[in-house]
Amino acid sequence: MSKIVVVVGSLRAESFNRQFAEALTRLPAGAGHEFTFADIGSLPLYDQDDDGDQAESVKALKALIRGSDGVIFVTPEYNRSIPGVLKNAIDNASRPYGDSAWAGKPAGVIGVSIGAIGTALSQQHLRNVLAYLDMPTLGAPEAFIQWKDGLVTADGTIGEQSAGFVGGWLENFLKLVDRHKG
Numbered sequence: 001m002s003k004i005v006v007v008v009g010s011l012r013a014e015s016f017n018r019q020f021a022e023a024l025t026r027l028p029a030g031a032g033h034e035f036t037f038a039d040i041g042s043l044p045l046y047d048q049d050d051d052g053d054q055a056e057s058v059k060a061l062k063a064l065i066r067g068s069d070g071v072i073f074v075t076p077e078y079n080r081s082i083p084g085v086l087k088n089a090i091d092n093a094s095r096p097y098g099d100s101a102w103a104g105k106p107a108g109v110i111g112v113s114i115g116a117i118g119t120a121l122s123q124q125h126l127r128n129v130l131a132y133l134d135m136p137t138l139g140a141p142e143a144f145i146q147w148k149d150g151l152v153t154a155d156g157t158i159g160e161q162s163a164g165f166v167g168g169w170l171e172n173f174l175k176l177v178d179r180h181k182g
Contacts, residue, residue, distance in 0.1 A: 002069040002177050003034045009075035009086030009111070009122075011041045016147045020112045021074040023152045027163065029170040035072075038064055040089035051096035058092045065093055065101035070177035071135070075111040077122035087129075094133055106180045107135040108173035110143045112151065118144030138176050143169045 006025065010017045025035040042057045044050070054062075065071065075082055094100040107130050111119030123144065130137050143166065145151070150159040158166050 001032050001034060002174060002181070003036070003067060004177070005038050005064055005068040005071045006035055007038045007040060007071060007073050007086065007089060009040075009073065009083045011085055015076070016112050016114070017074045017076050019152045019156070020145070020147075020158075021072070023156055023158045024072070024074070024110070024166060024170060026157055027167045027170055029167045029174065033174065036064060036068070038089070040085055043089055043092050046088055046091040046095065048095070054092070061089065062093050062101040065105060068105065069181055070106040070108070070173070071102070072108045072110065072173065073126060073130075075109070075119055075122050075126055077111065077113050077115070077119040080121045081125045082122045082129075086126075090129060090133070100133060102130075102133040102135050104180070105135055106173075106176045107137045108169070108176070109137060110145070110169060112145045112147045114147050116146055118146050120144045136176065136180055138169075138173050141165075141169055141172060
């Protein structure tokens with residue numbers, strides 16, 4: 001069993017990415033694994049002046065990440081990039097310099113959008129950041145998913161037309177995690 005942290009880059013109550021992430025964790029490919037959603041909404045804005053005395057919410061996030069085997073980032077796309085709240089979480093948990101909770105943790109990057117290209121641009125920006133943070137990141141398959149009726153069903157599962165592809169993505173991510181387990 002792997003312990004996976006899920007970081008959703010949207011705080012909106014009815015977030016498509018939150019709904020998708022919750023449904024993703026219910027796929028058969030994830031059976032036997034533990035998924036924990038990170039709380040990034042309670043984090044303070046990153047301020048280097050706080051590096052010596054980080055907020056409890058930052059310490060909790062770092063402990064959650066350090067106790068995990070891997071991280072799934074589920075990101076929307078805001079203005080052709082990652083949301084500020086997601087970047088803030090990344091910055092808080094990577095600081096102070098030399099004390100990054102992210103280092104070495106396998107990462108999966110996925111997201112949904114109402115646009116036809118899904119979250120392709122935000123995912124690419126996020127991959128650039130994760131490379132710097134020394135997070136081995138699933139390269140293929142990439143998953144740029146358009147939010148449409150039926151993607152997540154009324155009972156909170158991935159719809160029939162997408163379940164195979166999304167389940168395959170999750171299987172590949174979990175294989176990456178297994179390869180990096182110490």
